[in-house]
Amino acid sequence: xxxxxxxxxxxxxxxxxxxxxxxxxxxxxxxxxxxxxxxxxxxxxxxxxxxxxxxxxxxxxxxxxxxxxxxxxxxxxxxxxxxxxxxxxxxxxxxxxxxxxxxxxxxxxxxxxxxxxxxxxxxxxxxxxxxxxxxxxxxxxxxxxxxxxxxxxxxxxxxxxxxxxxxxxxxxxxxxxxxxxxxxxxxxxxxxxxxxxxxxxxxxxxxxxxxxxxxxxxxxxxxxxxxxxxxxxxxxxxxxxxxxxxxxxxxxxxxxxxxxxxxxxxxxxxxxxxxxxxxxxxxxxxxxxxxxxxxxxxxxxxxxxxxxxxxxxxxxxxxxxxxxxxxxxxxxxxxxxxxxxxxxxxxx
Amino acid sequence: xxxxxxxxxxxxxxxxxxxxxxxxxxxxxxxxxxxxxxxxxxxxxxxxxxxxxxxxxxxxxxxxxxxxxxxxxxxxxxxxxxxxxxxxxxxxxxxxxxxxxxxxxxxxxxxxxxxxxxxxxxxxxxxxxxxxxxxxxxxxxxxxxxxxxxxxxxxxxxxxxxxxxxxxxxxxxxxxxxxxxxxxxxxxxxxxxxxxxxxxxxxxxxxxxxxxxxxxxxxxxxxxxxxxxxxxxxxxxxxxxxxxxxxxxxxxxxxxxxxxxxxxxxxxxxxxxxxxxxxxxxxxxxxxxxxxxxxxxxxxxxxxxxxxxxxxxxxxxxxxxxxxxxxxxxxxxxxxxxxxxxxxxxxxxxxxxxxxxxxxxxxxxxxxxxxxxxxxxxxxxxxxxxxxxxxxxxxxxxxxxxxxxxxxxxxxxxxxxxxxxxxxxxxxxxxxxxxxxxxxxxxxxxxxxxxxxxxxxxxxxxxxxxxxxxxxxx
Numbered sequence: 068x069x070x071x072x073x074x075x076x077x078x079x080x081x082x083x084x085x086x087x088x089x090x091x092x093x094x095x096x097x098x099x100x101x102x103x104x105x106x107x108x109x110x111x112x113x114x115x116x117x118x119x120x121x122x123x124x125x126x127x128x129x130x131x132x133x134x135x136x137x138x139x140x141x142x143x144x145x146x147x148x149x150x151x152x153x154x155x156x157x158x159x160x161x162x163x164x165x166x167x168x169x170x171x172x173x174x175x176x177x178x179x180x181x182x183x184x185x186x187x188x189x190x191x192x193x194x195x196x197x198x199x200x201x202x203x204x205x206x207x208x209x210x211x212x213x214x215x216x217x218x219x220x221x222x223x224x225x226x227x228x229x230x231x232x233x234x235x236x237x238x239x240x241x242x243x244x245x246x247x248x249x250x251x252x253x254x255x256x257x258x259x260x261x262x263x264x265x266x267x268x269x270x271x272x273x274x275x276x277x278x279x280x281x282x283x284x285x286x287x288x289x290x291x292x293x294x295x296x297x298x299x300x301x302x303x304x305x306x307x308x309x310x311x312x313x314x315x316x317x318x319x320x321x322x323x324x325x326x327x328x329x330x331x332x333x334x335x336x337x338x339x340x341x342x343x344x345x346x347x348x349x350x351x352x353x354x355x356x357x358x359x360x361x362x363x364x365x366x367x368x369x370x371x372x373x374x375x376x377x378x379x380x381x382x383x384x385x386x387x388x389x390x391x392x393x394x395x396x397x398x399x400x401x402x403x404x405x406x407x408x409x410x411x412x413x414x415x
Numbered sequence: 416x417x418x419x420x421x422x423x424x425x426x427x428x429x430x431x432x433x434x435x436x437x438x439x440x441x442x443x444x445x446x447x448x449x450x451x452x453x454x455x456x457x458x459x460x461x462x463x464x465x466x467x468x469x470x471x472x473x474x475x476x477x478x479x480x481x482x483x484x485x486x487x488x489x490x491x492x493x494x495x496x497x498x499x500x501x502x503x504x505x506x507x508x509x510x511x512x513x514x515x516x517x518x519x520x521x522x523x524x525x526x527x528x529x530x531x532x533x534x535x536x537x538x539x540x541x542x543x544x545x546x547x548x549x550x551x552x553x554x555x556x557x558x559x560x561x562x563x564x565x566x567x568x569x570x571x572x573x574x575x576x577x578x579x580x581x582x583x584x585x586x587x588x589x590x591x592x593x594x595x596x597x598x599x600x601x602x603x604x605x606x607x608x609x610x611x612x613x614x615x616x617x618x619x620x621x622x623x624x625x626x627x628x629x630x631x632x633x634x635x636x637x638x639x640x641x642x643x644x645x646x647x648x649x650x651x652x653x654x655x656x657x658x659x660x661x662x663x664x665x666x667x668x669x670x671x672x673x674x675x676x677x678x679x680x681x682x683x684x685x686x687x688x689x690x691x692x693x694x695x696x697x698x699x700x701x702x703x704x705x706x707x708x709x710x711x712x713x714x715x716x717x718x719x720x721x722x723x724x725x726x727x728x729x730x731x732x733x734x735x736x737x738x739x740x741x742x743x744x745x746x747x748x749x750x751x752x753x754x755x756x757x758x759x760x761x762x763x764x765x766x767x768x769x770x771x772x773x774x775x776x777x778x779x780x781x782x783x784x785x786x787x788x789x790x791x792x793x794x795x796x797x798x799x800x801x802x803x804x805x806x807x808x809x810x811x812x813x814x815x816x817x818x819x820x821x822x823x824x825x826x827x828x829x830x831x832x833x834x835x836x837x838x839x840x841x842x843x844x845x846x847x848x849x850x851x852x853x854x855x856x857x858x859x860x861x862x863x864x865x866x867x868x869x870x871x872x873x874x875x876x877x878x879x880x881x882x883x884x885x886x887x888x889x
């Protein structure tokens with residue numbers, strides 16, 4: 068057996084070494100190709116940046132030299148477009164980029180969508196959404212019928228949300244795939260206001276992750292038209308929804324009455340009490356001090372800390388905290404009040 | 416006598432051969448899994464995710480904990496690298512663990528730290544905090560000066576002081592890439608909290624050029640000892656971490672760069688101060704807690720966020736490090752020995768623990784035995800030659816071939832070592848590994864085992880070496 072094993076192991080090691088040798092050559096060749104690709108890309112970038120600036124910003128006539136010939140030049144254009152889209156908010160520039168992409172980049176991404184490699188297809192989907200290549204919507208619909216991953220489906224949802232919001236709503240309703248809150252938020256912020264309003268109005272028909280993301284998106288939009296609906300959610304049976312609704316109302320920052328929030332001061336959940344302490348920042352202190360004093364003596368450190376901060380934010384807050392320190396018997400609350408006063412003075 | 420010797424030689428020869436085959440098959444399986452995982456992501460444009468998540472709306476705030484003991488040279492760079500991070504909401508908490516050098520003064524002066532009166536919540540009991548400072552330049556930068564209690568105690572103080580739901584521990588001599596935190600947080604954010612801890616990939620910074628906390632250029636260092644460590648890191652990365660992470664079997668995420676959910680870490684008791692491998696201990700304790708609470712939670716290793724760290728450049732320092740690592744590993748495994756093959760802990764008990772015992776912990780003993788066997792066999796001659804040659808070939812497959820495969824695969828997928836000459840130099844060096852580096856590290860790891868058995872532990876603090884050279888671009 069041993070006699071057989073030595074030649075076997077020698078052959079085995081030899082074969083492996085040859086395979087690794089070939090792999091090394093492949094990597095070195097690949098490196099060379101990558102370097103060449105980068106050179107072409109960088110040359111195009113260097114030569115065309117000024118033309119792009121003239122075309123996109125200075126309204127100069129479109130030059131045929133800007134049309135990409137080959138992948139490396141497409142990569143250069145992707146870099147240029149990405150930098151304009153990230154750094155400049157200008158409808159005209161966005162429109163021009165969209166028009167160009169629909170005309171000259173469409174075919175590249177259409178081909179990429181049929182690639183066997185998942186990463187290439189994903190990159191194509193990213194670019195279709197980022198560069199708004201609406202002409203590929205039909206191709207995307209066909210692509211959806213093939214066997215695709217959850218990540219690809221999510222990118223498709225993003226594309227639908229941009230080009231056909233109705234279809235998007237339909238798709239997330241029928242979809243069995245559950246994405247994270249963060250992913251839903253990424254799509255929801257892209258939605259047109261009217262589509263998002265409809266989605267938000269349909270609140271109870273969504274899964275919790277969509278509900279959470281919808282509340283958070285409404286909050287980040289800081290639009291007063293969501294206040295009433297968020298207030299309604301304060302009576303929702305799920306505490307998490309209540310907390311998010313409170314957080315949303317805090318973010319929007321318009322509190323016109325104290326009464327709806329008063330019952331939460333004695334909530335069983337410290338997260339809810341914390342959010343109320345935060346919300347009271349947006350209300351004059353004389354309406355909320357009694358509640359905040361109660362929260363300053365809360366059993367939870369975060370609640371006490373927030374209550375002290377909220378009081379200190381007010382013009383008379385420091386005086387109120389000092390008064391409290393003199394009259395209170397609660398050592399924890401006194402410590403918190405003292406720290407907040409010192410910090411507030413230090414900041415000044 | 417001869418019969419006894421024959422029996423011993425056959426028995427040990429067979430045992431070592433069987434063991435080596437087992438290890439090679441295990442590594443092969445993990446390598447294939449890692450290849451499949453990494454292959455999928457090849458050429459995927461990560462900027463889409465990075466760009467989207469630099470907005471606080473899509474991410475979660477993180478407290479960055481930097482424990483520092485006698486890090487007067489490295490700590491400023493580390494803090495700068497944290498200030499350079501592309502992440503929307505962070506606070507940096509530097510914990511001076513009673514340094515005897517000028518760490519405290521350096522940080523105070525460099526970041527204009529001002530003493531503040533701050534109440535600290537004691538989630539985890541720790542040594543006393545002397546003073547808390549806040550930077551006048553960077554409002555999110557805090558310095559905590561405390562009594563010396565070791566790295567674990569310093570991290571626990573950091574957890575107590577932190578205000579965010581996640582914390583990230585970073586060694587006082589490490590440098591993070593600007594997108595590292597964004598990417599290590601990716602599984603946590605995308606899983607809606609199902610992932611409760613994540614660790615990043617550690618790479619060696621020796622030979623890199625740095626400026627204000629950023630690695631600007633990497634070169635393969637001239638020091639062979641450091642190059643061997645680079646190869647070793649690549650192999651550990653491909654033949655272990657990725658595959659184990661895929662099946663939620665990770666027992667070690669490096670303390671040099673890892674993120675934890677504060678809630679879970681606190682519930683698991685924080686970092687243990689009476690153990691050498693405090694990072695492994697926390698991960699194992701969290702696994703226990705997950706099982707106890709019967710919750711569907713995961714601990715992941717994320718391949719692309721990179722944390723740069725300084726590798727030992729001398730045999731003495733490397734010996735200390737390896738002895739310590741191995742002693743820590745053995746200590747943690749021993750402490751949780753009841754989890755081994757215990758179905759109550761699922762795959763962690765049935766696969767992870769046996770793997771760490773057999774391959775990672777006791778492996779050096781068997782391998783070193785293999786080396787001794789080869790030497791003895793050549794003296795004894797006769798048929799033992801053949802067993803010795805087989806063993807040597809297995810060492811070649813294990814040591815040389817796996818190392819080359821790891822370097823090449825990492826170079827291909829992650830585009831590391833871009834210069835062909837550097838790549839070839841590394842490949843050539845792997846052929847020498849089994850003759851010097853491997854036996855040396857095996858010996859040191861065995862020393863670690865012996866030290867554990869003798870209950871020796873003279874590394875009470877977290878003193879590290881070789882950091883001071885960072886700016887000189889070794």
